[in-house]
Amino acid sequence: MTINRIPISVREALGRVIDNVGRLPHEKVPYTESYGRILAADLTATDDVPLFTKSAMDGFAIRSEDSTGASGERRIAFKVVEEIPAGASSDYVLAPNEAFRIMTGAEVPKSADAVVMFEQAKETADGFTVRKAFRPDENIALQGEECKTGDVIVPEGTFVNPGTVATLATFGYSSVEVYRRPVVGIMSTGSELLDVDAPPERGKIRNSNGPMIQSQLKRMNIDGRLYKLEADDLDTLTARVREMLSEVDAVITTGGVSVGDYDHLPGLYKNLGAIELFNKVGMRPGSVTTVSVLGDKPLFGLSGNPSACYSGFELFVRPALLKMMGHDKIYAPVVEGILDEDFRKANPFTRFIRAELEYRDGRIMARPSGFNKSNAVTSIAKSNGVIVLPGGTRGFEKGNAVRVMMTDMTTGTDRFDI
Numbered sequence: 001m002t003i004n005r006i007p008i009s010v011r012e013a014l015g016r017v018i019d020n021v022g023r024l025p026h027e028k029v030p031y032t033e034s035y036g037r038i039l040a041a042d043l044t045a046t047d048d049v050p051l052f053t054k055s056a057m058d059g060f061a062i063r064s065e066d067s068t069g070a071s072g073e074r075r076i077a078f079k080v081v082e083e084i085p086a087g088a089s090s091d092y093v094l095a096p097n098e099a100f101r102i103m104t105g106a107e108v109p110k111s112a113d114a115v116v117m118f119e120q121a122k123e124t125a126d127g128f129t130v131r132k133a134f135r136p137d138e139n140i141a142l143q144g145e146e147c148k149t150g151d152v153i154v155p156e157g158t159f160v161n162p163g164t165v166a167t168l169a170t171f172g173y174s175s176v177e178v179y180r181r182p183v184v185g186i187m188s189t190g191s192e193l194l195d196v197d198a199p200p201e202r203g204k205i206r207n208s209n210g211p212m213i214q215s216q217l218k219r220m221n222i223d224g225r226l227y228k229l230e231a232d233d234l235d236t237l238t239a240r241v242r243e244m245l246s247e248v249d250a251v252i253t254t255g256g257v258s259v260g261d262y263d264h265l266p267g268l269y270k271n272l273g274a275i276e277l278f279n280k281v282g283m284r285p286g287s288v289t290t291v292s293v294l295g296d297k298p299l300f301g302l303s304g305n306p307s308a309c310y311s312g313f314e315l316f317v318r319p320a321l322l323k324m325m326g327h328d329k330i331y332a333p334v335v336e337g338i339l340d341e342d343f344r345k346a347n348p349f350t351r352f353i354r355a356e357l358e359y360r361d362g363r364i365m366a367r368p369s370g371f372n373k374s375n376a377v378t379s380i381a382k383s384n385g386v387i388v389l390p391g392g393t394r395g396f397e398k399g400n401a402v403r404v405m406m407t408d409m410t411t412g413t414d415r416f417d418i
Ligand SMILES: Nc1nc2c(c(=O)[nH]1)N[C@H]1C(S)=C(S)[C@@H](COP(=O)(O)OP(=O)(O)OC[C@H]3O[C@@H](n4cnc5c(N)ncnc54)[C@H](O)[C@@H]3O)O[C@H]1N2
Pocket: 188, 189, 190, 192, 193, 205, 206, 207, 208, 209, 210, 254, 255, 256, 257, 258, 259, 260, 263, 285, 286, 287, 288, 302, 303, 304, 305, 306, 308, 374, 375
């Protein structure tokens, strides 16, 4: 085993991962199940929206020319000839100073070109009067004013949000082509690990990484398969991961990636003939994160330390899986925030600090979310973002501008900004 590993930059490491994964094939799903998936084809308008020229208000549809010259002193009278509720239509042709009583969303007949809101009209025995002139198209939503048949509304590669689902419904797409979601296997390794319901035992701890990763996957709309815990035994681990590879598109393991006597992941990759993309990254926590590939399947070797495991996932696993599931914006947005407390500990590596972000006076105030060592678990629970501090010899002070990774958002960007 190589003990002295050469760290590479986060950017370089991420580049290697992204270059080594590809999009999965697509599949058709009912539109009601498409939320959180990625469109595999452009969503184009099958019709104009609005589909027909309709009233934007409850009131009266008139010929605008008939209102010319109306004022408070010279009110103009209209006679109501028909009522058109939403869903109805009329082919009646208005004569001068005739009007339809019309409701919001109802088709405006061809002979009318403006709508008088009820609030703008004074009702009379057989109609109403107005005290102002109406412009053509006033209070009317014109056919195709929002979009036209054939327009690309949402391009391929886009995350399906609730508005996309509404758009699918608008155009009558009851099913939609989306990229297949990767099947991801999670296995936590470590002879010290216990399941959640096990009573405490001397020298042992409960496995928190497995369920954490399953939840990080859930946040990306991926159902991770949690495999059973495995002890630190190279042959068993190799056999288990081999089995996993026959069932999944990507393997995530936690633990055993450092240089300890029982850290078997490097040996396991060798046994499998997987190509290691890197095994040391200039970041903290998560410096031991290792990523390998076997054919078109990535194997993510995340650290056993919970905070390192969490960061390794957000930095490398998430963008890679998003690429596999067809997303074109795979990186978490990085924005400027204000450090809300001193952080004096300098480190040669880029630091990714679990942080509590608060939005105050239009600014993002960011503070470390508690005990922040690589082995911390509770600070992850209190975090809703990550502060990124560049490596170097200096510490940082309250009030410094810092970069903040928005890890909890569904919207990403197409650039890695660190
Ligand atoms: N001589 C060196 N020792 C270590 C180095 C190094 O460079 N040289 N790196 C350190 C760093 S940094 C980290 S991070 C850890 C990474 O260790 P491993 O990824 O090999 O993970 P393990 O040894 O299996 O476990 C580390 C730690 O995490 C706990 N753990 C493991 N799995 C889980 C789990 N599923 N849930 C909760 N906690 C877990 C485990 O009990 C250990 O305490 O290595 C340093 N050592």
